[in-house]
Amino acid sequence: MTAVPLAPADIVQAVSRVDPIVPGGLEAFDHLGTMVCVVVPDGRCLYANSAFEEGLGLSRKSMLRESIYDWVVSPGLLRDVVSAVARNEFATSRLQTDLRRHLHGHGEPLPVQVIVTRLGQGSLVLVELVEVEQQTRQDREERALDQVQANKELIRNLAHEIKNPLGGIRGAAQLLQMELESKSLTEYTQVIIHEADRLQSLVDRLLAPHRRPHVVGDVNIHEVCERVRSLILAEFPKGLKVQRDYDTSLPDFRGDREQLIQAVLNIAHNAAQALIDRIAQGDARIVLRTRVVRRVTINRALHRLALVLHIEDNGPGIPESIRDRVFYPLVSGRDGGSGLGLTLAQTFVQQHQGTIECESEPGRTVFRILIPLP
Template sequence: MSFFRNRNRTAPSFEAFDHLATMVAVLDREGRCQHVNAAFESTLGLPRRALQRSSAFGWFVDPAMLKVTFDAVVANEYSTARLEALLGRPPGAASSEPLPVHAIVTQIDHGEQVLLELVELEQQARQDREARALDQARITKELIRNLAHEIKNPLGGIRGSAQLLEMELDNRSLHEYTQVIIHEADRLQALVDRLLAPHRRPHMVADVNIHEVLERVRSLILAEFPKGLVVQRDYDTSLPEFRGDREQLIQAVLNIAHNAAQALAERRQAGDARIVLRTRAARQVTIGRQRYRLALDLHIEDNGPGVPPEIRDRIFFPLVSGRDGGSGLGLTLAQDFVQQHHGLIECESEPGCTLFKIQIPLP
């Protein structure tokens, strides 16, 4: 395949592989590494020069099956073969934990070289979870929007009828009942308005500094919860600005941080409640099956009791709340606003540590 060589056909050119989300290594016919891509470097935490000329078979916990498959591809018994393996991580790698991978072995350059592509099984599972979450969010939003519109019209009629009825009642003691109808109709109207808010509100795009957003959230949280709570900053100030809706992002982060502060009620009384706002740059990130060179990695972490296990998989669904009196809309709106920025929001929780992760592509 001439694609893999430059115009002079004297030296291989593999720059395109650096744009792939999966780990890619180019091997010679003996299995020695000639090139690895950026995703390979990032996953192993090693520069590519540390892997050059080493044997790929030494990277795996049990290389026997890979060796058999590799030899079959080199011998042209198959042009491509697949297997599952356990990447043992070369010495000096960032982590010593073996990594389960799906390996794809393919001939290139007329059989002179072999392409080894490794897909993290956890990465594949994560992408599948993201796809399911996005589909579920789209379905849920459409359902809620349709339901809200259906509720909205009768509510106006109920409230108006109650007002007319109140005007006709001579016995003022009966006004108590019409007022109950009016107040409950207003409460439901406010709920419907919140459900419809993301669809009504225009997307106000401008340059956004994420740390200005976080400082605004921090000041609002500390103003409401001034005692017993510390909101720590852990910022990477080198992060660039990006195009987005500043108010939407403030609301998304505020909804999460506010939930955390409320969940920290006991720790606030004890004086050791903590919320951490952390920003980092993430490189070669896949969001919604699209690869981005650079992304914002925003963490909102608290030391509260954790999300109840029975709702952990449903916390972004509308009307699901782990708190008495909660509307169950805060995290739904946060997810919607983050997705409007082509981002992803996830939650990991256990007693003593709840972590919300937001990733948004950066320029």
């Protein structure tokens, strides 16, 4: 069904009825990261925010000539819900459907959760669409934030409990070594001192991101990637390709360059070590890919622009048993690994108000770093 457009006077009248309800008028909806439109009961669109324009792939002017029921794959349930809400049978309702990214059948449908709400005393209906994937990602981000705070407290408390007795153990071993005449016995005290130093180094690495000051300056993400690329190729000069796939239009941003280099290096180095077998075969690959995304929600805040850095490899993948815990401290899928590299990477990225995620399957692992841009 193609809707008949409302006359301009009708639209103005309808919008004026909404303005008192929404603080700042309809323009306030343009600051939301979710897709929002105002419709009449037959589905005709009176208003759509900028997020809806981008999500649907149509201009706002074009959307005002369409019906919301033309934008979903199966409009029956949505039509019934909008009509019921408009009649005030209930104030709000939720459902799930698939949004057509482009009209006339082009593009993959986008799974969305739809929230339908009646506006004021009239028959206008506010329809909000939230990407199911976006909602899932936001849930993951909230869990990650809680996890980082819990890890921080755990690490600080654990480090405090370890450091004091560790110093006493090392000091006692040194005093004992001075009293021993047998060389064979001093070898044992050397083992104690060496292991105490190793534990001290581990504790220092755990506390490093919380002790080091945040040095802020202009950062170019491609300079960060190039530094990491050169370090990885210096360690693995044969059998490994580190490919570039850069969006050179990305602007500089304020951040700690060394922290970001360390974060990306930790991920890329883990990937290279996981690719040892493929390096021997000569077909190992790591891809550094940069892109820009618009109107994205990161850590509960809406940002106009953000950079996304993908670090992808063609290795065996992260073991399923630890896939959900890769950012936990002391969790490692490699023999001899400390389990701190990804924990530190997550901490450094979050200090830039960003997020880091991981998807892994045999033959493909992708770490996705998202950082807001000015």
